[in-house]
Amino acid sequence: MDINQLETPVAIVDLDRLEANINKLQRYLDEHGIINRPHIKTHKIPEIAHMQVNAGAVGITCQKIGEAEVMAQAGIRDIFLPYNIIGEAKLERLMRLARRVTLSVTADSEFTVRGLSGAAERAELELPVLVEFDAGLGRCGVQSPQEAADLARTIVRSPCLRFGGLMTYPSNDNADLFVGETKNLLKGDGISVDLVSGGSTPSMWEAHAHPEITEHRAGMYVYGDRYTLKSGAMALEDCALKVITTVVSRPTADRGILDGGSKTFSSDLLGLEGHGLILEYPEARIYGQSEEHGHTDFSKCEHKPEIGERVTVIPNHCCVVTNLFNQIVGIRGNQVEVIWPVGARGALQ
Amino acid sequence: MDINQLETPVAIVDLDRLEANINKLQRYLDEHGIINRPHIKTHKIPEIAHMQVNAGAVGITCQKIGEAEVMAQAGIRDIFLPYNIIGEAKLERLMRLARRVTLSVTADSEFTVRGLSGAAERAELELPVLVEFDAGLGRCGVQSPQEAADLARTIVRSPCLRFGGLMTYPSNDNADLFVGETKNLLKGDGISVDLVSGGSTPSMWEAHAHPEITEHRAGMYVYGDRYTLKSGAMALEDCALKVITTVVSRPTADRGILDGGSKTFSSDLLGLEGHGLILEYPEARIYGQSEEHGHTDFSKCEHKPEIGERVTVIPNHCCVVTNLFNQIVGIRGNQVEVIWPVGARGALQ
Numbered sequence: 001m002d003i004n005q006l007e008t009p010v011a012i013v014d015l016d017r018l019e020a021n022i023n024k025l026q027r028y029l030d031e032h033g034i035i036n037r038p039h040i041k042t043h044k045i046p047e048i049a050h051m052q053v054n055a056g057a058v059g060i061t062c063q064k065i066g067e068a069e070v071m072a073q074a075g076i077r078d079i080f081l082p083y084n085i086i087g088e089a090k091l092e093r094l095m096r097l098a099r100r101v102t103l104s105v106t107a108d109s110e111f112t113v114r115g116l117s118g119a120a121e122r123a124e125l126e127l128p129v130l131v132e133f134d135a136g137l138g139r140c141g142v143q144s145p146q147e148a149a150d151l152a153r154t155i156v157r158s159p160c161l162r163f164g165g166l167m168t169y170p171s172n173d174n175a176d177l178f179v180g181e182t183k184n185l186l187k188g189d190g191i192s193v194d195l196v197s198g199g200s201t202p203s204m205w206e207a208h209a210h211p212e213i214t215e216h217r218a219g220m221y222v223y224g225d226r227y228t229l230k231s232g233a234m235a236l237e238d239c240a241l242k243v244i245t246t247v248v249s250r251p252t253a254d255r256g257i258l259d260g261g262s263k264t265f266s267s268d269l270l271g272l273e274g275h276g277l278i279l280e281y282p283e284a285r286i287y288g289q290s291e292e293h294g295h296t297d298f299s300k301c302e303h304k305p306e307i308g309e310r311v312t313v314i315p316n317h318c319c320v321v322t323n324l325f326n327q328i329v330g331i332r333g334n335q336v337e338v339i340w341p342v343g344a345r346g347a348l349q
Numbered sequence: 350m351d352i353n354q355l356e357t358p359v360a361i362v363d364l365d366r367l368e369a370n371i372n373k374l375q376r377y378l379d380e381h382g383i384i385n386r387p388h389i390k391t392h393k394i395p396e397i398a399h400m401q402v403n404a405g406a407v408g409i410t411c412q413k414i415g416e417a418e419v420m421a422q423a424g425i426r427d428i429f430l431p432y433n434i435i436g437e438a439k440l441e442r443l444m445r446l447a448r449r450v451t452l453s454v455t456a457d458s459e460f461t462v463r464g465l466s467g468a469a470e471r472a473e474l475e476l477p478v479l480v481e482f483d484a485g486l487g488r489c490g491v492q493s494p495q496e497a498a499d500l501a502r503t504i505v506r507s508p509c510l511r512f513g514g515l516m517t518y519p520s521n522d523n524a525d526l527f528v529g530e531t532k533n534l535l536k537g538d539g540i541s542v543d544l545v546s547g548g549s550t551p552s553m554w555e556a557h558a559h560p561e562i563t564e565h566r567a568g569m570y571v572y573g574d575r576y577t578l579k580s581g582a583m584a585l586e587d588c589a590l591k592v593i594t595t596v597v598s599r600p601t602a603d604r605g606i607l608d609g610g611s612k613t614f615s616s617d618l619l620g621l622e623g624h625g626l627i628l629e630y631p632e633a634r635i636y637g638q639s640e641e642h643g644h645t646d647f648s649k650c651e652h653k654p655e656i657g658e659r660v661t662v663i664p665n666h667c668c669v670v671t672n673l674f675n676q677i678v679g680i681r682g683n684q685v686e687v688i689w690p691v692g693a694r695g696a697l698q
Contacts, residue, residue: 086597251457348356
């Protein structure tokens, strides 16, 4: 099937570019001796996870137990879940998963560690737990090397847990300093930090500049998006994910309406201007959205589209866009090669 | 099952409130002789659509053919699709649907009308088409009564189409004026405007103040959200949809992290401050989101939550939240009564 026969809006992935993106990051990380553990929250598609592992990734990263369950069912054998897993029901699911695959998680509090330890004890297994620390972004994570060292010691003392190292996001200079200090604090206890997991796509080509970070988690690098373009980490020709839309209305000389809105692109701006880049009309601006309509200003475009014309959009943020589609169409040239269900979309946390 | 046993994040709907919301709007519209055609984009759940029809709605409104297909399969017999349906594949699906249910659509251009007419002719059926006009919001829609009248005449002349009236969003004073002028322009041609479809939830209790609007389309009124609260159309006790989340991290004395982020709440702000209202901590502010985390400032709260505590969030915009869940849990009091798949979520446009 030719891509022009696909109904819009449709999310397409150029398979040549996808493969090239996967291989390029793997090569770079291999050259620098950094472990690659890509984050599958971007695509949520088991076959792409397998492509990443086959290219050399040690395993994958998931953000929800539900994602990890889908990936385990699809045969992925090594999964990192950098999340504070809390609550009996979730802990039980986590332990069921830990029996089937090589699994590790994170914690940033004693509360989380206690829950993990109790669940692992009941399940009679040993679970590796990394300490999450805050490298400056103000999300989760302990705030100081002292807290990190204390929590590492707590993990070491906790039945059925193994201290798995440190984890942060993104990899940056703060992280290097933080890791160094934490290691020093733990040296006296004979506790070694065997793994430090960092990551991000925008800073992926600087991973080698952070000697303390031994593992890299990138997600968006497989697809690329406007945010990644702006960061300079990827070029327009690297973008594998696009959304084809149709101009369904031209109410005024300057305004055009696309058949994709906030339920296609999400409202994520990430500091960008407008809701996407229209490849055929780069001067156009998707200035507003309703749920199924994209409101576009074509006033700066010399030629303007006709009603019924199809236009190709690079979205602001690929991770949230793929999460809005039930399926993604893999293309080679102009031909449809595969239609992937977004297997882990909407999975339970 | 008690709601406290549900894993978080979970979207719950209070069924008593849902039923009350459905009945209250129906009663109001009945009193004023306004046709009720609720928009199911908000919930995308066939059973709720049936509740709306059983309460007295003439039928439903869908925003995508895929939604209409799901609703038709579930036994809904009267569907309005206020969208410019363009392209051969979509037109064919539309005609298949038109054979099974009472269906009407909109157009705001001759291009759309030509496509509809050709498809209806091939399918050997008659399709009602309403002219969409712009009441000031700058989305789709013809811009002037003259354009509306011209397009109505085109529809009347087009084989296998029937002019079904006028449609806009939202109902407002501009709309009344626009309809009045369009009717005058069409009077000479003997073309009557039998139906004028308007709508919105924020302005729903003013529907009777727009004498030219004969049909009301509201979506959010079934659930309510922070945006609807701010508009004054619904009170906090009317809100039927909530998202229960867990505090999974307390990195600092003031900061708390919820297990719901932009893939749970979307990034829709709709002019509001923060990403949701936490009922147990109304002074808290969800100031940021990552995909599976909500970053919350509890500094203004006298008591602050513990890790592991569950908190209940009224989201900014219910329509995009339900679109992110595979299922919605219907509760009565504290007990789970039904778990609904969000049947039309992610359906093809």
